[in-house]
Structures are given as C-alpha cells and as structure tokens.
Amino acid sequence: MLVLVKIEISGQTYSVSPENENFQYLRREEQEKIRGDRNCCSIGFKTGRIAHPKMKRALSIFTAGLMVAPVAIAQESAEGLEVAELSRKEDVDFATEILPIFRKNCLACHNAKDADADLNLESPAAIAKGGESGPMVIPGNADKSQLMAHIRQTEKPFMPPRRNKVGADKLTPYQLGLVKLWINQGAKGEVRQVTQKLNWRPVPITMTPIYTTAISPDGQFAACGRGNQIFVYHLPTQRLSARLSDPGLAKGVAHRDLVQSLSFSPDGRTLASGGFRVVKLWSNKAAEPAKVVNLMPGGEQVVALDVALGQARAIVAGDRGAVRAIDLNSMMPVWRDQIQGQAAEQLQLSPDGKRVAALFSDGRVRTWDAATGDRLAREASPLGATSIAWLDAERIVTGHAADGVKIWAANNPGRVTASWGSTAAVSALAVLGEGATVLVGQTDGKVLALNPADGKTIKTIDHGAAITGLRVKQDSNQLVTL
Numbered sequence: 001m002l003v004l005v006k007i008e009i010s011g012q013t014y015s016v017s018p019e020n021e022n023f024q025y026l027r028r029e030e031q032e033k034i035r036g037d038r039n040c041c042s043i044g045f046k047t048g049r050i051a052h053p054k055m056k057r058a059l060s061i062f063t064a065g066l067m068v069a070p071v072a073i074a075q076e077s078a079e080g081l082e083v084a085e086l087s088r089k090e091d092v093d094f095a096t097e098i099l100p101i102f103r104k105n106c107l108a109c110h111n112a113k114d115a116d117a118d119l120n121l122e123s124p125a126a127i128a129k130g131g132e133s134g135p136m137v138i139p140g141n142a143d144k145s146q147l148m149a150h151i152r153q154t155e156k157p158f159m160p161p162r163r164n165k166v167g168a169d170k171l172t173p174y175q176l177g178l179v180k181l182w183i184n185q186g187a188k189g190e191v192r193q194v195t196q197k198l199n200w201r202p203v204p205i206t207m208t209p210i211y212t213t214a215i216s217p218d219g220q221f222a223a224c225g226r227g228n229q230i231f232v233y234h235l236p237t238q239r240l241s242a243r244l245s246d247p248g249l250a251k252g253v254a255h256r257d258l259v260q261s262l263s264f265s266p267d268g269r270t271l272a273s274g275g276f277r278v279v280k281l282w283s284n285k286a287a288e289p290a291k292v293v294n295l296m297p298g299g300e301q302v303v304a305l306d307v308a309l310g311q312a313r314a315i316v317a318g319d320r321g322a323v324r325a326i327d328l329n330s331m332m333p334v335w336r337d338q339i340q341g342q343a344a345e346q347l348q349l350s351p352d353g354k355r356v357a358a359l360f361s362d363g364r365v366r367t368w369d370a371a372t373g374d375r376l377a378r379e380a381s382p383l384g385a386t387s388i389a390w391l392d393a394e395r396i397v398t399g400h401a402a403d404g405v406k407i408w409a410a411n412n413p414g415r416v417t418a419s420w421g422s423t424a425a426v427s428a429l430a431v432l433g434e435g436a437t438v439l440v441g442q443t444d445g446k447v448l449a450l451n452p453a454d455g456k457t458i459k460t461i462d463h464g465a466a467i468t469g470l471r472v473k474q475d476s477n478q479l480v481t482l
Contacts, residue, residue: 080154081170084177092182094124094189101175105160105168124189142183152176202250203228203257212261216268223271225259230273244282254280293331296322303344308353315356315370317344323358325373335373339366351434352393355410359388365398367410381413382406389429391452397438399426405440407452420455430470432477439479441467447481
C-alpha cells in the first residue's frame, strides 16, 4: 500500500517522511501511520486537509490499494449511484410505492411542517411546486429532473446526506429505478387521507385501580370504577348489588378504557360514568309495585285467559259469559262479546293465535276471530263438552263425560269428523307435536295418548288420581298432569 503525506505552509508544499525534518511536526498517531509503510514517496494526488496545531498548514493523506481503487472511486463520483432499469405497463403508484421510500429517507427534513430549502416531498402536488432551487421534477424526463440528480448523488447536495441524524440511507438501485420510472410516467398520483380503523386492545384484567367512587343521595348504594369495570354495592348489607356491563363489550366490562368518573343523579336512579371521550348513563330500574288491572268490568270474575306467543293481546272470559280482548300495552279493550246466562269455563287460542274457542257452562263451545271478535259460526257445537283443545288451526277436540272424544271443524261445529270412546269421563285435553298426538285425561286417573288419525291408544299413563288439567311443552314433548 502507498501512502503520500504532504504539508502546505504559506502556500508551499512539503513532502513528509520519517527521514526529513518535517516529520517531527506531525502528531504521534500520524507519525506511527507513516512508519507503517517505508515506501513513502511523493505522488501528485491530494485529498481532504487536516489542520495541525503547531503549523499553519494542512495535512493531506491519500490511500490507494494495490488494485486501481482510485479509478473506481472517481468513476462512481462522476456517474452517481446505480439506477436499475425498470419496465412495466402499469403506472407506479405514488402512495404505495414512492411515498414509503420518501417517508423512510426524505420526509424527516422535507415535510409540510419542516421543509428544508422549502421543499416538501409528501405528495406529487407538493413536489411539483419545488423549493428554493425551483421545480424538482420535470414530468416525463427523469434525467433532467433535479430530484433525480440529488438522490442519485450526481449533484450536491447529496440526498439523503451521507451523515444524517435520522438513519436515512442512500437509495438502492431498485428504489432509484422506481423513482425514475414514476417521473418518466408523468410524476402523477395522490395521497388519500384515509382514517385508519382503531383496533382497541382490552384493558388487562389485572389492571383494576379504583380512580373514582360515588354514593347515591339516599345513601343506599356506592359505585366504584375498577379498571374498565363498574361495581355497585348495597351499603346497608355491604354486598355487591350489580356489576354493570355494556352489551357492546365483553361481559362485565363497562368501558373500553379506565373509568375516570362516576356520579349519581339527584333521585339516585341514574348513574353517569366517564371514560376517554365517553360518558355513559346507567338506569337503576327499581322494581315497581304490581299494578292491579280490572280486565272485567262490573265485578265479573275472570275464569279463563290465554295469550298468543308474540302478540300483545290477551283474550279473557268471565263467570257471567263475557269474552273480551285486551291490548296489553295500553290495557284498553279491543273487542267484547257476551253469552247471556252462561258462565265461561275454559278458553284457548288456536296454534296460530288467529282464533279463540271458549267452553261455557251449557256444555257448548263458541269460537271467535281473535283480532276482530267476529263469531266464526252460529251453529251449535257437540253437546256435553267437558274440555277443549285445538288439534290444529282449523279443528277442535272436545272431551265428553259420556261420549268420549270428538273432533270437529271450527267453522262448521255440526260436522264431527272423528269420535272415539273412553274408559271414563274425559276431564282434560291437550295436544302434542302440532296435532300428532291427543292426550286425554280421565276421571279415573289415566292419561291416554291417542293417534288422531285412527283413535288408537299409543300409550297410557297412570296419574293416580282424577285428572283436572294437562299442560304440555311443545318443543320438548313434556307433559304435566294435574
């Protein structure tokens, strides 16, 4: 390796080697470096200068390898960084391909808030405005664009600077090729302001500091926030009364973040809780005393009642022959009918809730439209009925003391479609499986499961005492005997 050291004093250049007097004015570390190579000679190259404390001169050191390194260095400096030649049909997308390069290596110094040389590289529009030295890009001509010359480092100032405090690196050949292609394609594009969705992470369950508490005005309840949870305690009994939960969050969680404040309303029935930019109101719906509603005017007693699933309407029958429909929201009557001189004994809605049948003390069944109260038929039903049940939406089953079981059409009571005898007087009826099985309760304590298609007994259950009522759970085929 060859080492050349030259000293300039008052404009004169002096060669330095361990054999001449100039050697003594060098620093100790500089002397050691020169002694490392005894082949010192004067070569007509000079690099950067180093100041010396005792002499008004500059020290120039040039190091060359045995290969032709100086030639390679000079060539790189003249041609700049290597640029990859890219070719593709689709346009370069500034937001997804160019901006990430600038964000990593350029935007620390060239952004809207801190624009060195008045140059902002955050968007194509800002780049087109240029900076102190004029436009930075010439759309369609990357080779004549200032931006390309600076980032390729063929013109100073080199970008990014070789020594910077933000860890920016010189661009790779591919990155330079991508910027060049973007400029040659017209330096187009836009940066859309898209609000990113916040992915909330739950507060750890172990993080439960109490930052706030509140006591109701009547002194009955105390609320405290434990992390993102709210606990309410009943002070007289010193027991947990409630743990508040937001249905939109996990079970037992009141807020996404920590509960910062709590306050009861003056009446103590509303609790307000505050978190990060959120206030929630929690209602304390205390149990209200049951309301007594008179469904039958004039002192008539209700002996039967039924409500169809999903309907806010109840059908009631009284001991003086009245049949009424009541709106359960307003508690106002919808329609009313009266069977003079007869007391109602049983009442049942059809499976679809559209019709209602009522058994009266004369042993006859009357039917109505549940919505309007119109009588379905004026014909008389089979006599001597002791119990009723809907087989389906069109047919009714009646039990009789002496005549067993009869099936007939609701809109044509005089037409009996099936009749079977029984071993004892029928006292209760029920239907299972959407009309698949008729359950017959008798005064001898037996319950018969009959096939309505042929009247054959499928099964017999011994209750042990006279049957007074049957109740079934349709979805599980469960039976309760009374």
